[in-house]
Amino acid sequence: MSRRVVVTGLGVVTPLGDDLETVWRAWLDGTPGTASSRRFAAQRPPARSVGEVPDATIDRLRAEFGADAATTDLRTLFAVAAARRAVAHAALPAAALARAGAAVASGPGAHRLEDFVAAADEDGRVELARLAAGPAAVHGGSLWRNPPDRPATEVARRLGLGGPVSTVTTACAASLQAIGSALRAMRAGKADVMLAGGADAMGDPFGLVFFVLLGAAATEEGATACRPFSRRRTGMVTGEGAAVAVLETEEHARARGATPLCEVAGYGASFDAFRVTAPHPEGRGAAQAMAKALADGALDPSEVDYVSAHATGTKLNDPAEAKAIRTVFGPHASRVAVSSGKAAMGHLLAAAGAVSFASAVLSVARDVVPPTINLAPAEVDPACALDHVLGAARRTPVRAALVNGLAFGGHNATIALRKAPGGTAS
């Protein structure tokens, strides 16, 4: 009998705030967190909308981070802040942290445009030796200073973790895979407590052209640019932030008197094995990941009341995911509430799954599902027909939920949640 794993704490940093209850209220109220870039307003980036963490919040998080904040990238800053909030939410004692591990997703990162500009000659030719000669000029957010494992290792270092620590870099599926990896490690007896989640930040100049070059960025401006499942959808809107959950074995949580928010019941991952920039049109890999998570959690599809969809608002993702949901749930699909937070916050990329996970944990704990904003009933794409939660949050019993993360590269991940055995904290 494998060990049960429960969620006892959550921490988030999002464009809607860095306090869990504030963000939760915003999700339920359908508050938009995306807009035209404030950071680069004067230069008019081609990504017309973005979910930025406010500068004032970033300043506060830098002060909270302490030493080395000036040479730390935003994803690391966000990861550490979210982890600290999750640990506080779980009221996890220091002794437990010393044995805890972490599985944190981050984007692989790209070098900063600012560094290439600094290293370029008049003809635009880049000579990196210029940076070696003056390393102080290298941008604080540079990949040279912040390799992809820095968010995870800074979480471990600053919180005093001594267990297994890993960095998952499977793009938009990464943080759900990090949670799944933590679940497996705990079931295998490698840790009793894990911090799991993800962080990402692509609000820099390269990030603001990244998805435009891939043809995946929304072409609308402002807060309504991202329209998951809509006939009017034009693409995704990037966001930045982090979410981290405290996962504990049920035994460990109960022994210290912690009341779980819910149980992490199952995990499934798959490859589309199709194209690296397009999902399988029938949602083959997504369906497989969901089916595996249900089987891993010994859940029947009829027990699931909510699916937190990946739903990026791109032309190809949304109908493929909708087909996958219908495939997995069959006739029950019409009774499963579906929503996505990407219209409200933007797509937090490597952090996206963890933020959706945090939202779904609260849905299971509190029996209320947040809506998909920017989607009117008449605008639902027939190819994406599901029981969408529209307009307002829906109060409904949520016995179990699935959280989907689907990535460039063809990685798919699903986490299954269900109410904690023996009672749930709200």
Place this chain on the structure above:
Amino acid sequence: MARPGPLAVAADVVTALGDGIAATFTALREGRSGVARVEAFDPTPYGADAAAPLPAGTVPPPGEGPTRVETPHGARLDRVARAVHDAARAGDLPREALGLYVAVGVVDSPPQDVEPALAASRGADGHFDLGAFFAGGFRSIHPHWPLRMLGNVVVGQLAAELDVRGDNLVLAAEADAGVRAFAEAAEALAAGAVLAALVAGVSDTLGPAALLRASMRGTPGLVLGEGAGAFVLETDASVSARGARPLGRLAGSATAFGASDAGPGPAAETLEQVARAALDEAGRRPDEVGLVVVEGQSAEEAAARRALFPGRTDLAVVAPAVALGHLLAAAPAVGSAVALAALSTGEAPSTAGGRPRALARGRVALVLGSGHAGGAGALVWEGVR
């Protein structure tokens, strides 16, 4: 009670000393080194003048296909992963039953992908102008640049080309991640998520960006290597059913975090802790270990070894990085391949300028891996009769 770990049914490497395990192991036995002065570019600004690059032609150079994403790390991954996939007859497995677990080093942005955009984004004063970049200069970036930055994309591309549809993970970025990839595969196999797992590690690509990173992270002079290693691990039941010939067993694995106060990397206590945990999982004692594959980069690692094996004079210690350069995310896979070759031949190569020595006892090898920030990992391999 120890659980039996998965069996390795195929393994392969590419290193500065050769294409394949036999070539690399023979060269190590003969005391050859792949470390040489860097000739491809001027390394002196970065505080390093030697490295161990892959010899030209070891893997096909990245091409410029219209749809395929070509990168140096992708080419190395392709070379070793396809070899073990074929050797293990993994194509015979149900496609959902094969998993893929890869540790990838840092993927650097090729400056040449971006240079045309810098040239196309000048303001009225002739200098770079961010508004001009956003207004259209960015369109001159190479169209594959975004996908090249995502280290997982070449893994997904490989999965598509081999039709691998099972469980998967991509980890970053150093040797602790390389160990973790094996541990993740073992845990997935034990959980029944897959029947077989293709595990790979791919190093950083040697170039100015990698040397600049080493110099900025306080490890100037680190001798970097270039390479990749891959294994196919499989459950006992699947091996029996398919009639595969095992090369060895991954009997234990462990990772933990605990930075050294004295410098980069994990503390001696952390390395000792993971080694003991991996041995415990394997149901083995330290005195059963005949071979240790170390990184050879820190006094902390040497202290951990002394604490684990006090008074042992018959322990064979191999540091492949001395001859292959430090392979970072690929180091545990390459080190594991060296360990299995040594267990198979009963002889450990010397990487300290001496002669090969016979393994004095046991058929158990310990492979250690570390990360710059303080991550540590250990793998325990058993030879098979």
